[in-house]
Each structure stands twice: as structure tokens, then as C-alpha cells.
Amino acid sequence: MRRHLALIACAALALAGCASLPTSSPPAPFDVSARDGSGVQFSAEGPSDGSDAATLVSDFLLACAAGPQDDYATARLFLTAASARSWQPETEILVYDTDTAPAVSATSENASRSEVTVSVLGVASIDQAGVLTRSNGATVTRTFTLVREDGQWRIDAPENMILISRAALTASYTLANLYFPSTDGTELVADPRWYPSRRLASHLLAGLVNGPRADLDPVVANAIPAGATLPSHGVEVSDGVARVELNASMPPSESARESLQWELTRTLTQAADVSQVSVSLTGEVMEVAALPTPPSYSLDTLVGAGSSGVGIISSSGVAPRASATDALNPTASPVDSSLVAWSGADGVYAERAGTAVAFVPGQAPLGPSIDRYGWVWGPATSASTLSVGGGADGAFDVAIESESAGEIRAVRVSPDGSRALVVRGSTPSAWVGVIERGPGGRPQAVRSLEQVFLDGAVIDASWTTSTGFAVAVRGGSGEDDQLVTMTLGGLPSSLPLPIRVSSMSAGASSASVVIVGTDDAGRKQVLVRSGALWQNVVVDVSSARYAG
Missing domain, CATH: 3.30.70 (Alpha-Beta Plaits)
Structure with missing residues (x-):
């Protein structure tokens, strides 16, 4: 009989309890024990006597999914005795698409030896340090060699890796951040990793x-x-x-x-x-009097631009910040809403409390970004440099790696100032890199860029937290534009957008998004997401962006 992966749950008890729920009673506190904060747990059974080679490998994959709960003790039962002692399963985790079952087949077999091939649709891989690397969705194939041991098929000398589905990964592992102080000591920078929840x-x-x-x-x-x-x-x-x-x-x-x-x-x-x-x-x-106080970010500050100038949008109207009537794609500092910037006809402008603080010449069609140090990231000056302003010495160039990826269309800086989200290329793609800084947080370079694999061309992008971001993506002809949300080191999710988008910006979560574009009738729209709904902005503006 095929062995199965059992989800340890209390659904039956919960259903039984519904029959005796009281109709009324005073509220009372109660305690619930939570073990290890591990959430859902899986278990698996060992190999069945007489399993054929393909069945044994299929059951081994199920045992691997339950491995974090028992330190892979059950999974090792499917291996030869020598392999069970030497196997290091978490050296690499290959994650496959939950919607497609692994294709398992015995490719060769005789009385004492068999080879079984497993093919899956790859989603990502995770190394032994917990760092996830997304794949491009190609088929991944692995071959297992089996031998007879005490009359039963057992896997011999497997690779130091496991294959698990995306659902099994999210059930047994947690995406968490290692936090390290920034070089100036003013903030903690996240380093995302996947670890067993147990x-x-x-x-x-x-x-x-x-x-x-x-x-x-x-x-x-x-x-x-x-x-x-x-x-x-x-x-x-x-x-x-x-x-x-x-x-x-x-x-x-x-x-x-x-x-x-x-x-x-x-x-x-x-x-x-x-x-x-x-x-x-x-x-x-170690005794510590108090912990440092990190910066406070206001990412839900919505900035609009229109015929009345640039201002902060609220339910009661617009609080003016600048009188520029030709402004597009405005934004504000994530720590100081008196500092705003926007794209003008001949460059990027920035004002603080009505006083000009920066002018960066050149075209920035998707608008500027302001980091927590007050630097204004403006137009690209080449395929490998971006112009930044805000200091006493005027605009200066910041080097951005990966020139071969194409022209730079926009750079968005994460709230903590440690990373840049770069939109670039003739068929625009999104890249994430780290920002090297000098004294006063002055940006010097964006390095170690890694591409964010997305199914379509990137229209615009925005951070939602220091590790989370949202991207507007356009697929093939006739397809709706998509809003893709994800965290660094995580896996994406998406939802359709109601209009054809020209720009997008997100606040402190993917529930706070503003999009600018045209509807099916060709009318210009500025829409704000409110929960699951999209609504027109309450004031008359031609474009809007959130802070950052």
C-alpha cells in the first residue's frame, strides 16, 4: 500500500466541537499551547515491504517533505545503511510547483540495481545557508540509483539535496530575516533566509x-x-x-x-x-540599558501632482508642498513629508517646506526616489550611472552595475536605504542591488544586482517595506496588467490590475497601491487600492505616488 503524507490537524475535533458550542456566556480568557511556533506539521511513514523502485522513490519524496519535523529520520529509512549515515539533506532544497505532481519513472532496472528519474517544474532552490534563488520555471530532473539491501529496494548515494513542493516548503519552513546593523549603526538591515520552523x-x-x-x-x-x-x-x-x-x-x-x-x-x-x-x-x-531607536518610516504618505501643484493627499483634500504645475510622478521622503520631489519638463526638482533643495537635470519619466538620508535619485546619465542630488555640491553620478542589462528607467530605494530596486532594459526588467554609502549616507554605488524573474515586462516598481516590494508587469497582448508582490528571498503572488498602467507606487503594504493609466475607453485614471477594491483618488490630480 502506498505510504502517504499525513497532515497533523484537529479538524475532526473542531467539527465535533461545533455541536456543543454555547449560545451565550460571559467572555473568559483561555490559554492555548503553541509548540516551537512551528504551525502546521507533517509526518510520513517509512518504506513498505516489497515496494517497487518507483514507488519507493515517490514515498521518499513525501518523507523529505516531512523531514524538518523529525530531522529526516524517516527519510533516511529509504536509504542504504551507509547512505543514511552520510546523507546531508539540507545542503540544497529544490522547490517545485505545487500544482504539478513529480513525474517518477524507472528508467532501467535489473534484479539488483535500478535507476529512477524524477522530473518537476522548478520554482527555486535554497542553499544550506537558507538563501533562496528563484528559477525560471524550467523542468528539473534528478536520477536516483537504487540497490537491493536485505531484499528491499533502497536509495544508494543520493545527492545531498531534497525535492519538496512549494506548499510543503511554506508549511515546514519560515522565511525570516537575520538583522545586522548598518555600517553607520542607525538601522538594522535584513538578510532573508529560509529555516525550518521547528x-x-x-x-x-x-x-x-x-x-x-x-x-x-x-x-x-x-x-x-x-x-x-x-x-x-x-x-x-x-x-x-x-x-x-x-x-x-x-x-x-x-x-x-x-x-x-x-x-x-x-x-x-x-x-x-x-x-x-x-x-x-x-x-x-550582558546588561543593556536600552536598545537603539531606529528611524520611523511613513510609507503611506500619498503625494499628488496636478494643476494646483504638488501636495500630500488625505481624505480631507490636498496639503500643498510645492507650486509646480507641470509636475509628474511626485514622491516624498519616507521620514520627512516636508521634503518632496517630482519630474519636471527639464529635470527632477525637490523642495523642503517650500525651499528648493535639489535640481537634477535630465528625464525621469517614472519619477524620482527619495531615500531616508534625504538624497534624491533622479534621471539616468548612462546605462551604468544615475544622477543623485540633495547635497551642497549639486548633482553627482552614482555607478550602477550590470550595464549589459540595458538603460536605467528608474531606481527605487528601500526605506532603510540599504537596497535599490532598478527598472531597466528595452523590455524592462527589475533588479535588486545593495547601496554602498559614504559619510552622511551619500550614495556611492549600487552593486551585487540580481534580477527579479517575472513573467512579462516591468512597468514600474515600488518598495512596501525594507524587504517587500510590488511590481506592475505587462504580459502578452490582451492580458491584464498584473500587480506582483513579493519579499526579498520569497516567492511571488499576483493579481490583475483594472486598467492599462503607466505608473504604479505602493505604500506600507500591497493593500496600499496607487496606479495611473487608462481604462478600456481610453480615459486617464488615477486609482487607489482600498482592500480588494480600486477607487478613484478623492482629489483632482494627474499623477500620484507614495513616499520613497
């Missing part, structure tokens, strides 16, 4: 000790002392307190201790069972 706090701490990914080295500094090691038991969590024990020297300064506590607290409290973090270094408890 014992999440321990996985996160191990990730912090190992440090950030290489492309973040120029923009962050790990507050954990170099050479620190972890105890074998990981992180112990009791009554919401994660007790972190590191074999490391005590940081010499109060600011260094504050940064360490900040990094650990922000990272580990992502685990559902952790609300506080206690830190000891080589047996000495």
Missing part, C-alpha cells in the same frame, strides 16, 4: 553567528564578536524568553553591547515563542 530561534542564532551574505558585507557590520561559537543545545526558550549563550568576549563599549542586543532581539523575536532575549557571553550576563 527550533526557529536556534536556526536564526546560528545564522547570525555565521554572518551576513557576502553582498551585504559593504553595508552591514555583524555585532556578534568575531570567533563567537554556540553551545550544542542552541537557544533555550522558556516562558517567552530566549536565553542566548555565546562563547565570546564581552563587547568593550556600551554602544557595541546595545548593537549586539538589538541585533539578537530583532532577529530572534521573529520566532512565535520568543518575546524577550537574555544574552550571556562566556557565562557573563
Whole structure:
């Protein structure tokens, strides 16, 4: 009999309980135990006696999906004895499309040896550090060699990897961020990773000790002392307190201790069972008076431009910020709404409280971006440079890698100022890179660009958080434009847009989006998303964007 993947749930109990629900009673508190913050759990059975080679491999894939719950103990039962001892399953995780079942077939077989091929529609791969890389949707094929051991088929010398569906990944793993202080110490920069939900706090701490990914080295500094090691038991969590024990020297300064506590607290409290973090270094408890205060971002500030100039849009009207009547695609600083910028006929303009602070010549048809340091990112000056203004010395060029990807159409800076979302190319595509900065947060270069694989041409893009973003995408002829939302290191989701879009901007979530374009009758529309609905902007503006 085929073995099956069993979802451990309480649906039957819940249905049974409905029959005896009280019709009225005073409210009363109750406690619910949550183990490890692990959410949904899967389990699997071991191999069946007499399984043929293809069936054994199919059941092995199911056991791999349940592997994070039992440290792959069940999955190892499908391997030869020697392979069970040496196999390292989480060296690589290949994620396939949930809507397509793996194609499993025995390609060759004799009495003592068989080869079984598995083909899936690839979605992404995750390396042993938890870093996800999306694929282009091509078919992925892996071959398993099976031998007879004690009369049963067993997998011999498998690759150090597992194949699981996207649904199994999101059920058993968590996309969480390692947080490292920015080089200026004013913010924590996210480094997204996928870890098993079980014992999440321990996985996160191990990730912090190992440090950030290489492309973040120029923009962050790990507050954990170099050479620190972890105890074998990981992180112990009791009554919401994660007790972190590191074999490391005590940081010499109060600011260094504050940064360490900040990094650990922000990272580990992502685990559902952790609300506080206690830190000891080589047996000495670290005392910190207070954590640093990060910047406060107002990404839901909606800026409009029209015949009356540039202003902040609210339900009661428009609060004027600048009198420019030819402005398009305006925006505001994510930390100071008195600083606004827009595209004009001959360049990008910026004003703070009615006083001009920057002019960047050139065309920026999708509008500028303002980062948290007050720098205004304007038009491209070549396929590898963008002009930035806002300082006393006027506009200057910032280098942007990947010149071969084509002309730069727009750059959007993440709220924390650590990353840039670049729209570029004749068939526009989206790229994400890190921003290297100098004193005062002055941008110097955008490096380590990675393409965001999307099904269609990019119209416009916008950050929703420091790790989340939204992209307006146009597919083939006759297809609706799509709003694609995702987080760094995550997988995308999409929904159709009601008009043909020319520009798009998002606020603090994908529920706050403004789009500009034309409807089926060719009429210009400026629409704001309100939950699941799209509504006309309440004031007369020709274009609008959110802060950033």
C-alpha cells in the first residue's frame, strides 16, 4: 500500500466541537499551547515491504517533505545503511510547483540495481545557508540509483539535496530575516533566509553567528564578536524568553553591547515563542540599558501632482508642498513629508517646506526616489550611472552595475536605504542591488544586482517595506496588467490590475497601491487600492505616488 503524507490537524475535533458550542456566556480568557511556533506539521511513514523502485522513490519524496519535523529520520529509512549515515539533506532544497505532481519513472532496472528519474517544474532552490534563488520555471530532473539491501529496494548515494513542493516548503519552513546593523549603526538591515520552523530561534542564532551574505558585507557590520561559537543545545526558550549563550568576549563599549542586543532581539523575536532575549557571553550576563531607536518610516504618505501643484493627499483634500504645475510622478521622503520631489519638463526638482533643495537635470519619466538620508535619485546619465542630488555640491553620478542589462528607467530605494530596486532594459526588467554609502549616507554605488524573474515586462516598481516590494508587469497582448508582490528571498503572488498602467507606487503594504493609466475607453485614471477594491483618488490630480 502506498505510504502517504499525513497532515497533523484537529479538524475532526473542531467539527465535533461545533455541536456543543454555547449560545451565550460571559467572555473568559483561555490559554492555548503553541509548540516551537512551528504551525502546521507533517509526518510520513517509512518504506513498505516489497515496494517497487518507483514507488519507493515517490514515498521518499513525501518523507523529505516531512523531514524538518523529525530531522529526516524517516527519510533516511529509504536509504542504504551507509547512505543514511552520510546523507546531508539540507545542503540544497529544490522547490517545485505545487500544482504539478513529480513525474517518477524507472528508467532501467535489473534484479539488483535500478535507476529512477524524477522530473518537476522548478520554482527555486535554497542553499544550506537558507538563501533562496528563484528559477525560471524550467523542468528539473534528478536520477536516483537504487540497490537491493536485505531484499528491499533502497536509495544508494543520493545527492545531498531534497525535492519538496512549494506548499510543503511554506508549511515546514519560515522565511525570516537575520538583522545586522548598518555600517553607520542607525538601522538594522535584513538578510532573508529560509529555516525550518521547528527550533526557529536556534536556526536564526546560528545564522547570525555565521554572518551576513557576502553582498551585504559593504553595508552591514555583524555585532556578534568575531570567533563567537554556540553551545550544542542552541537557544533555550522558556516562558517567552530566549536565553542566548555565546562563547565570546564581552563587547568593550556600551554602544557595541546595545548593537549586539538589538541585533539578537530583532532577529530572534521573529520566532512565535520568543518575546524577550537574555544574552550571556562566556557565562557573563550582558546588561543593556536600552536598545537603539531606529528611524520611523511613513510609507503611506500619498503625494499628488496636478494643476494646483504638488501636495500630500488625505481624505480631507490636498496639503500643498510645492507650486509646480507641470509636475509628474511626485514622491516624498519616507521620514520627512516636508521634503518632496517630482519630474519636471527639464529635470527632477525637490523642495523642503517650500525651499528648493535639489535640481537634477535630465528625464525621469517614472519619477524620482527619495531615500531616508534625504538624497534624491533622479534621471539616468548612462546605462551604468544615475544622477543623485540633495547635497551642497549639486548633482553627482552614482555607478550602477550590470550595464549589459540595458538603460536605467528608474531606481527605487528601500526605506532603510540599504537596497535599490532598478527598472531597466528595452523590455524592462527589475533588479535588486545593495547601496554602498559614504559619510552622511551619500550614495556611492549600487552593486551585487540580481534580477527579479517575472513573467512579462516591468512597468514600474515600488518598495512596501525594507524587504517587500510590488511590481506592475505587462504580459502578452490582451492580458491584464498584473500587480506582483513579493519579499526579498520569497516567492511571488499576483493579481490583475483594472486598467492599462503607466505608473504604479505602493505604500506600507500591497493593500496600499496607487496606479495611473487608462481604462478600456481610453480615459486617464488615477486609482487607489482600498482592500480588494480600486477607487478613484478623492482629489483632482494627474499623477500620484507614495513616499520613497
